[in-house]
Structures are given as structure tokens and as C-alpha cells.
Amino acid sequence: MAVAATTTTDAQTTQLPEIVDPAAIAPKNARELTRLFLDQLAVLEEGTREHQYARNTLIEMNISLVKFAASRFRNRGSGEMEDVVQVGTIGLIKAIDRFDLTREVEFTSFAIPYIVGEIKRFFRDTSWAVHVPRRLQEARVELAKATEELRTRLGRTPTVHELAQLMNLSEEQVNEARIASNGYVSSSLDAALSTSDEGETALADFLGTDDYALELVEDFQSLAPMIADLGERERCILHMRFVDELTQAQIGERLGISQMHVSRLIKRTLDRLRDGLLTTD
Template sequence: MAAERRSHSSGDSYDNIEPLFEKLAALGADERARAALREELIGRCLPLAEHIARKFAGRGENFDDLLQVARVGLLHAVDRFDVTRGSSFLSFAVPTIMGEVRRHFRDTTWAVRVPRRTKEIQLTIGPAIERLSQRLGRMPRAREIAAELDVDLVEVTQALIAGNAYQSSSIDAVSGDDPDSGPLPLLESLGAEEPAYTAVEDHLVVKPLLAELPDGEKRVLIMRFFENKTQNQIAEVLGVSQMQVSRILARTLNALREQALRD
């Protein structure tokens, strides 16, 4: 597939991809250039669909099927993304693709009995996440989803947890998906986690929390983790003691951790 070849040549990078969507929006619906640009965008983002499909592997569904579903979600994300809202494509594409994969599981089977009310709310969560991701430019929090759907936060939380109650399989079950080495237990055939994608997910979670920090605490974090300064170097810049810098870092990081876990 031509799009897949372009994906590898572009470095599988999503950096600065929004200008391409601006160019796409400016092209007419019938222009050949629009179709070519759309294919290029899809090709660059195919690794994202594969990564998300792998996150759902080992739940009783064939990986190739999950990959196809994730790619359908990617197509939806590319076609629905509104670049004029100012949010990043990645913050919209991730929940859109994950929602498509979850719907696939939801339409097949559930491993445990789930109340009808919870199932009904679960069906509405995916579209709500897509809308909020466009509006907020990040993954929405549980309380924001509850407000969007006008339902109780506890019900939303239960529905999110129930989203994992799909068809289950033992990790010791034999999988025949690897033609080179023959049947293997699922535990040995699961894909490895890509650290770069985890960093993206962590960034999307922490970014809005960092924006709410006081300027002083934000400056200390930037110097420590983005400029790689030591605590002594930061203390010299701020004209305070190293112990004060250490306390600021500890207090700020603990607050961020508690806020992220609470959300």
C-alpha cells in the first residue's frame, strides 16, 4: 500500500502535522490533490493505529482484525478532525481510534454480565470523548465526560471500567498468529510497549495540569526537566537555597501526581 510506504519514509512522525490538515481543508472536495494529501496523512498516522490495536491485543480477538478496526478509526479521525479549533490532531485521533476498537469489542461479546444502564452509558462515551477532545485539545477527564453526558460521575466511572469487560482469554492460551515460529502462548506473542507513545500519553495528561501551575513552580519544573539544570544551578538562577528548590520540586510533583490520579 502506497500510504504505508510513505509512512516509513516520513519517519512515522506526527510533529507539525496540523498544517497539512489546514492545507487539506483549503482544497476542494473533488480535487485530486485533496485525495493525495489525505492518503499522505493517513499513511503518516498508520503506526498510531497499529500501536492502539496492540494495546487491545490478548483479549480474545485476532490482531489483524483489531488492526483493521483501528485503521477505520484512523480514517474517521482524519475525516472528522477540525483544525480550526486549534487542538492537536493526536489529542483527537487517540480517543477516536480507541473508541472504534472499543465499539468492536462491544459489538462482539462481553466476558461478564454488565447492567443495561452501564452498557447504554458506555455506548455514549466514545462519541462524547471525540467531541470533548476536539473542544479541549486533550483527553477529557471523567468528570468532564459526566458533565457532557449529564449523568452521574459514578455511572461514567463504572461504564469506563466496564469497557474492559469484553471477551477474555488466558495469557497461556496458544496463538497461531506467528507463522515464523509456530503457535506460541499469548504471553510470549504480545507486542512490546513503545516508550515514545507512552510519553505522548503522559504528555497529554500532564500538559493541562502544568498550564495551571503558578509561574514560579512552572519555571522550576522547566529548568529541572526540560533544561536539565541541577538543583544547585536552579537555586543560583532564583537566588534561593538548594533546599528550597528541592522542597518546591517535591511539593509541585506531589501535587501534579495527586491531581492526575484524581482525574
């Protein structure tokens, strides 16, 4: 701490210590100074330089609370710890703004739930690669705890039956939680993979390519009722031509008509179906 800084309001004149590096203050001293700064923050006018100084100092002085809370989530496997601390700081700010001096409670006890709440919300809203119902998100955490407990106790990977007994769930629910866990982390298609040949290659190189024929599915669905409305002979000709893959000459022989007649019938039928699709679109 350096020299005392005097701040003046309409209500009273107060003195706050000028702190050069609030984050470097020891936790014991931080508790005492936090109470002093909270007392003055309550009477300082919002928007003033003095109010901003008191609020910012409180935040920096109690950042150790955020780091302590964030350390509990170090093994969650999502995001950088800096992001977690940043989110936890939002909880700290909310605690500072909402703290009631008239309540018989330490600021630390009041702030920790706000900090932890923001961090948990961060993991709930951003950690999952795909949307998973809340009950399955919670089941995943319980599953991880139960798996670790049984692995330590048994010296091996527990079975689904053993996990179900410990968690008081059915085996089906345990399997559901396991499947949901697959949505917790995703891999980028650009992720580099080592190969036995030369260097690395992208994950996308091992996956299938786009199937452009899938675009025809919608057309098939639209065509189905139109084909059902065709006459029996027209449907028969289409089946022989496009399913059995017979030539027009072969179709003519089966029906006892000329190849030219078959060609005209196919063209007329296809034109009718094409017009139907265009009208639907």
C-alpha cells in the first residue's frame, strides 16, 4: 500500500488506501481491506472516479477467490483455465454489486457461490459439443465419479452392472449416460493425425465424402404420390425402364408395341412428372 487517497461525497469524507497492486495483497489483509472498501463503495456515488477505483480494487483484490474456485474445475477437460477464471470473475463482480453490508455474513462466503455458479453455467452452456439434456449432463458427471471410485476400489474398469448398483440407476440409464458422454468433446475435421508413412494428415481425409445423391431423396419423396397417380401401363413401363433397366426395344417386345411408341410413352410420362415437380416447388 502507498499513501492514503481521500475521496469526498455529498454524504461524508472518507479515506481509502491507495493500493498499487491489489492482486498481490495477502488473503488475510485482503479480507480486512475488502470490508473497508465495501463500506465505502456503499456510500460512494456510482459513476464517479472514486466509486470506480473502489470497485475495481475490490475485484483485483479478491481475484484469488476466483482462482481458488476455478482450480476445482481444472480436470473438466474443456476450455483454457484463463477462460474459466474470466467467467468466474463475472460471478465475483455480481457478488460485489449485490453484497448487503447489513447481513451477518463474510464476503468470502457470499461471493464463492456466485463465482462457482458462473463457472458451472459456463461448462453447462459451452462444454458440450452437441446439445444434451440437462439430466444426461448431470448423469455424465455422476458416472465419471462412480467409475473412478470403483476403479480405485476394484483395481479394474467397472462393469455396467456395478456402476448401476453404485449409482442406483438401471443398466439402461448407465448406458444412456455413457452414450451422452460422447457428445462432450468433439474433434476438428482439420485435426492432424500421425501416419505411418509421411508426417501427418487431417482427420477429414479418413472420413466419407459428401453424398450428393442424398439431394435426390426429397425429389423421390415428391415423386412417389405422382407416380401412384399414373395409369398401370405407365407405371409398368417406368419400372421396366428404370428399375429393371430394360431397353425400349425390350419393353416394346413385352408389351407388343413399337420401340417408337415406347419412347413417346416414356417421354410423355416423364414430362408429366417433371411438370408436377416444378408445380410443387
